[in-house]
Amino acid sequence: MAASDCYIVHEIYNGENAQDQFEYELEQALEAQYKYIVIEPTRIGDETARWITVGNCLHKTAVLSGTACLLTPLSLPMEYSRYVALPAGALSVACAALYGISWQFDPCCKYQVEYDSQKLSRLPLHTLTSSTPVVLVRRDDVHRKRLHNTIALAALAYCVKKIYELYAV
Secondary structure (H helix, E strand, C coil): CCHHHEEEECCCCCCCCHHHHHHHHHHHHHHHCCCEEEECCHHHHHHHHHHHHHHHHHHHHHHHHHHHHHHHHHHCCHHHHHHHHHHHHHHHHHHHHHHHHHCCCCHHHHEEECCCHHHHCCCCHHHCCCCCCEEEEECCCHHHHHHHHHHHHHHHHHHHHHHHHHHCC
16 A cells, blocks of 8 residues: 555644644545545544444435335335335435535545454554544445435435325325
């Protein structure tokens, strides 16, 4: 691994604005699109990991609820399927929309927290002062965004069609 692939946000306290400096360094590293970013400061590392986890949860919820919306009519009788499919579809659309508004343009959405010890062993973690750094790895998220947007749009189309059928009588 090349040294230019990895950026380390070191936990070095120089003055009162150390936390602001850590955040600035992280922002610069995210925008520079390093393959790996190691975050030593515990607070900012935990906040970043939580932010990524919330984004992952929205993505998975959009995909799973949209899939439930689209598959429910195939597995339940028609008179009952709308009670599951419509709320599931609405949830899928809401999660995809929230993800699109809050995460789509955030540079953090291109990163995932790395937990694999074999991959972590290849990083220069021996120079760290922290025993529990957060390691981010850059991943292409184009396919994941296409997946949840496609499923959410299909769920939206299904819901609009069903609502139209319910009230068009």
